[in-house]
Amino acid sequence: xxxxxxxxxxxxxATPTGARTLQKEQQLDHFLxxxxxxxxxxxxxxxxxxxxxxxxxxxxxxxxxxNYSGRGTDEWTPLFYRILQNxxxxxxxxxxxxxxxxxxxxxxxxxxxxxxxxxxxxxxxGRSPDEELQNSEAMQDIELAVHELPSRQREAFMLRTFExxxxxxxxxxxxxxxxxxxxxxxxxxxALRDKLGEHWQ
Amino acid sequence: MSKTDEQLTRKAKDAFDASVxxxxxxxxxxxxxxxxxxxxxxxxxxxxxLRWMPxxxxxxxxxxxxxxxxxxxxxxxxxxxxxxxxxxxxxxxIEMLEDLEFYSWxxxxxxxxxxxxx
Numbered sequence: 001x002x003x004x005x006x007x008x009x010x011x012x013x014a015t016p017t018g019a020r021t022l023q024k025e026q027q028l029d030h031f032l033x034x035x036x037x038x039x040x041x042x043x044x045x046x047x048x049x050x051x052x053x054x055x056x057x058x059x060x061x062x063x064x065x066x067n068y069s070g071r072g073t074d075e076w077t078p079l080f081y082r083i084l085q086n087x088x089x090x091x092x093x094x095x096x097x098x099x100x101x102x103x104x105x106x107x108x109x110x111x112x113x114x115x116x117x118x119x120x121x122x123x124x125x126g127r128s129p130d131e132e133l134q135n136s137e138a139m140q141d142i143e144l145a146v147h148e149l150p151s152r153q154r155e156a157f158m159l160r161t162f163e164x165x166x167x168x169x170x171x172x173x174x175x176x177x178x179x180x181x182x183x184x185x186x187x188x189x190x191a192l193r194d195k196l197g198e199h200w201q
Numbered sequence: 202m203s204k205t206d207e208q209l210t211r212k213a214k215d216a217f218d219a220s221v222x223x224x225x226x227x228x229x230x231x232x233x234x235x236x237x238x239x240x241x242x243x244x245x246x247x248x249x250x251l252r253w254m255p256x257x258x259x260x261x262x263x264x265x266x267x268x269x270x271x272x273x274x275x276x277x278x279x280x281x282x283x284x285x286x287x288x289x290x291x292x293x294x295i296e297m298l299e300d301l302e303f304y305s306w307x308x309x310x311x312x313x314x315x316x317x318x319x
Contacts, residue, residue, distance in 0.1 A: 025243055032236045037221045040232060050228065058235030065243040138216040146213075161210045162217045189206050196209065 028069055031076050032061055039084055042158045045143050046088045046151075056091060060084040078165065078172035085155055085173060092151070145195045149188055152176075156184035157192070 036057060043053035060083040068079045146154055152174070159170045160181075170185075171178045
């Protein structure tokens with residue numbers, strides 16, 4: 001029985017279709033592993049909540065795999081970010097509605113006692129506490145400034161600067177023209193320059 | 202882009218990359234689980250009836266639209282059973298049903314008589 005199953009599995013994987021599927025899964029795994037951490041930080045900057053950002057990234061992964069895995073691998077990055085940006089926009093809409101409702105029902109404050117041992121562990125990259133503090137402060141500054149940008153400027157800046165997409169890829173991810181991307185990006189950089197001040201230039 | 206803008210974006214990118222590199226183990230683990238869940242979705246075959254669901258949905262919507270667009274012009278379709286009901290509920294019909302055996306006998310007599318006189 002077991003041998004029969006093994007022979008069947010072997011024959012399936014030996015077919016060209018099975019091999020193609022396996023190859024596609026490996027490509028998807030590699031792509032998602034490569035993009036997931038930057039995507040998480042980009043979502044986190046947009047929504048200012050890690051748990052929500054993790055949910056948004058997982059949703060984007062599932063939607064990409066379900067709907068666009070048949071597309072060419074070079075299309076995956078802009079498509080993935082387009083799904084993610086749509087998720088972030090939907091999240092902000094839901095938050096706006098929730099905030100209107102919560103005016104009437106005051107939400108209880110979250111418990112501050114949940115200390116995360118793993119999150120508090122030493123930096124695996126081996127940086128000194130001073131370096132870590134400096135990077136952390138710099139990131140806090142830029143994170144807050146980027147978060148306060150208008151949503152389209154924020155998207156353009158993060159996709160171009162943090163993810164490194166070109167203008168065409170950013171246009172696909174944002175669902176707008178390349179001219180609009182250039183305009184949003186330019187305005188974002190000027191706004192950040194004004195906000196962050198001299199020591200950032 | 203001016204030189205100062207380039208410096209700003211470079212510093213922002215460096216800070217961002219550092220924050221990506223310093224993600225904690227718990228977060229990386231959750232990302233990994235999310236990725237595996239997404240890949241499991243890719244491996245899951247679509248059930249046959251789910252594959253046809255959009256088609257059947259569209260067909261049902263088209264059928265409903267046709268029925269609604271044709272409107273009251275085809276009211277006789279549903280009036281036929283109503284007419285039957287009216288006949289069944291009328292007094293004459295009830296009388297006829299009560300004398301069904303008589304009418305049946307009469308019909309056979311007429312047929313036989315037609316044969317006799319023909």
